[in-house]
Amino acid sequence: MTICVIRKNNIFFNRLSDCSITEEGYKALSSALRSNPSHLIELDLTGNDPGQSGVKQLSDLLQDPNCQLKTLRFLGPAADEACQYVTGIVGKNPLLLRELNLSEHELGDTRVNQIAALLQDKHCQLNTLILYGCSITEKQCLILTSALKSNPSHLRELSLSGNQIKNTGVNHLCDVLKDSRCKLERLRLSECEMTDEGCSAVTSALKSNPSHLRELKLSRNKLGDSGVKHLSDLLMNTQCKLEKLEFLGPAADEACQYVTGILGKNPLLLRELKLSGHELGDTRVNQIAALLQDKHCQLNTLILNNCCITEGGFHVLAAALNSNPSNLTELDLSENKLGNPGMKIILTLFENVQCRLEKLKLNCISITDEGCAALASAFNSNLRELDLSRNQIRDSGVTEISSLLRNSQTLQILRLSDCSITEEGYKALSSALRSNPSHLIELDLTGNDPGQSGVKQLSDLLQDPNCQLKTLRFLGPAADEACQYVTGIMGKNPLLLRELKLSGHELRDTRVNQIAALLQDKHCQLNTLLLYGCSITEKQCLILTSALKSNPSHLRELDLSWNKLGDSGVKHLSDLLMNTQCKLEKLVLYRCSITEKQCLILTSALKSNPSHLRELNLSRNELGDSGVKHLSDLLMNTQCKLEKLVLCGCSITEKQCLILTSALKSNPSHLRELNLSWNQIKNTGVNHLCDVLKDSRCKLERLSLYDCGITDVSSLTQSLRNTKALQFLKELDLRR
Template identity: 90%
Template sequence: MKIILTLFENVQCRLEKLKLNCISITDEGCAALASAFNSNLRELDLSRNQIRDSGVTEISSLLRNSQTLQILRLSDCSITEEGYKALSSALRSNPSHLIELDLTGNDPGQSGVKQLSDLLQDPNCQLKTLRFLGPAADEACQYVTGIVGKNPLLLRELNLSEHELGDTRVNQIAALLQDKHCQLNTLILYGCSITEKQCLILTSALKSNPSHLRELSLSGNQIKNTGVNHLCDVLKDSRCKLERLRLSECEMTDEGCSAVTSALKSNPSHLRELKLSRNKLGDSGVKHLSDLLMNTQCKLEKLDLYGCSITEKQCLILTSALKSNPSHLRELKLSWNQIKNTGVNHLCDVLKDSRCKLERLSLYDCGITDVSSLTQSLRNTKALQFLKELDLRCNMIGDSKQQLIDVLRDSNCKLSVDTHPSPEVPDRDPSPEDDKCCIS
């Protein structure tokens, strides 16, 4: 910390970004930072430090005086209503520079939410991204209810992951989605115990106003085939411009997977990411997914089929489809499917295609014992110029591992190969610092 302060105090210091997250900074450290503040600083990250309200008060004095700070991240800093009050007061006195404020993982209470909500109504406030709701799902939904019919234009991203919503909250979210002024871009509801009935309520609301949504996650909810069929009505709508769709762990069978991929086939040009992991695709699901991949309008960049019980035969169907339209795909995840050596050989046909620009390939625990054909394909094609990550963990590849080592020595190789048998990280939706509500 002393080194950083010394650097700050140097008049020649031109530091613009400072990240001090998770290094046990206290309120005293915040006071020292504020006093030594450098006028060139554009971004400050103090996340995951127990700075509490007293530390935030010190940072607030920095905000009152700064003419340059644009991004401030204070997630998981044990900040309560008092800290929110201090921040809001500082930003009201100097509102024109800060454009991003992250306060996720703190407990704002109702008054803290109100303080920041009122701040957004200030015509001089330039905040484009405000993340402020951590575990307080009730406050999030109260905020959502409060802006329906008033000023929902500010809300761009709503993430209530890992909170059981229940009927009341689902109806509150649906009311927001139906607001004609709502321009929500991102809706992430991972692991919210959403039922088939609640999925119908949400998708009916989305259908009335689908044109702004770009990212939707319903992963980790038991919406099953019935819920997915409701969603298909949104996907088929020509106004829908969804780019990222995540439906992992939704207890879908081949019926649901067939329905969603068929719906996407009728409106494929916008989708860039599709996540169907931990659902049982079955033969018909794989067939319909392949039809989507072969569509010349399909420009899918990320495809996640982790743990979908894909067989060697089904892998051939998928790779044949990919081979017909390989140029857009950048990331393919087939981990935890028993595609074995035969499936890998089919994948080689995709890698050999001169149009293939795959950057990440995940084959964790796929029953593979020989990667000779894979390494030969990488060595003799342009694939090696693009591929950056190859995950082969928990496969008994034996002597063929040496061939991978030889590939890594190639001067054109940018590849990072992981063969260490460490356990796979549990499948989970990515989210920006697990923020639960984001206003842009």
């Protein structure tokens, strides 16, 4: 070390710039000046490397009352200017600071150059530099980062948030991040007008030097999908030690973590967000709303089915979607209790010219015709699909929807299943579609009760050459399959039929399930169901009778002949017959292998609900003594109004014939036709029948005794001659 001392008028000047002096030399100088402080007024130490303790030694010296130093230089002119500027702001020499915060101070080119000079100087050992909202430009960012590159090893935290440094500035900063001497742990670049390009540069730089950074904030930049993807890839780097990555606001970040926990994927990388069945509550809804507002969020589909969202939650969601509406094309809020007020809140989306919503599902949200009127008023021209199923909108609501259909040029799919729509509503719909038939291609009306005229209205609509409907659903999928199957056989839609005859078709399980679904549907109003010889099993009989029990009031005739129903099948059929809504008038169970036990079950059911049955055919079943006895008990019931009884080939004996005729004698006035053909009742049986014919209340019109082993008809002819029976009897069959 060379010391040049010039004595002039007892004033000393000491200049030691760029002399490679370190902390030890600074310590020696301060010690010497303390021992003889009175003469030296200027000391120049610029360009040396004192370390903080060296700077502290001389700074403490300046506080000595005997020290005459007027000028103490550590720094070059620009850095010295910066030092004075900063001291004026923060009240302390920045060379003694570890953190420098100049946030919200507009620095301009001059100050940035001075700050850069300060950062370059070896005396400056800042750990934290915060320059939030300092109006730093891309060019100024280059100056600052060049300074940091020359002295990067001390800096641990840097914030340039709120400055429009853009991708160019970010690229300059990345040169610092790539430097192996850079030990930066926290970097904040929020609101810097960075795009995916800048984000790519940051992640690339951090991959090349990833081990130190713990916190990275990039919120309120337009990073786009690829930017988010770059950040996600960075997190997968095994050397990456990032503990905190923010590119969203706090609430949106919470939502991001919540959704990632459920779906296993960052929602910013998703196009569809489905949280159905999760009870969100107001806090979560607020977080989801913050996520939806963020420009990084570019969801096309949002499904919040059954999330227990409140009216307040709908306000928050609608506001969020209105602030960032252009990406969303599908919204499902089904099974939340919006009601009419919530409906009106959500419909504010349609007022936004940026709204691109094409698919709206509001299934089971407790709206009425009031909500439908609001929808028709606010309807958006982009909407392609609308689902209002399971709302009690009724005919008045459908009238509002019909006005929408008359004016819509875009709606292609409309679902109104289980909406309590009747004939009047169907009429309104078909009228609207006739006036504007060209756009709607799918209409779902399953689970409503249109009556035959309602079905006819829309069936006629399908014949309109201008009608573009490709799918018209009255039925559920299985019933619809049955409809197509039956139409193929019968050549006509079964919903327009009163009689369905599938006799001789082996249905099997699949078809039976489909037919059952059809029978359950309110659109189906069959009076007659003929399933003769369809190979129906016990299990299938359960399926069919269960369906008929759910919609029994229209059926008047049922034929299950030539099917082996078995014990359980007969039991399930009996359950149907006991139903007070069952109005069955004709039951045919020819050759169903019904046993004595099954006959008991069947007749017990008919006794509990006997007033509607007019015709019963149990032919070709072995009823036995007890079966005939139970049947006779039914016939004796005063509520029994049976007019036709067919028991052909039931192996009825003379004794059993006596039991039957005794029952008929006690309640003879309703029976008009009796067929006992192919039973060996013989002459004795005929004699018992004569007792019935002699009764003045007997009004029998047809009696068939074909092949009954009868050899003597004298008693029969005498009975007919001596009674009024011939006044009513029109047909008597005694062949063979």
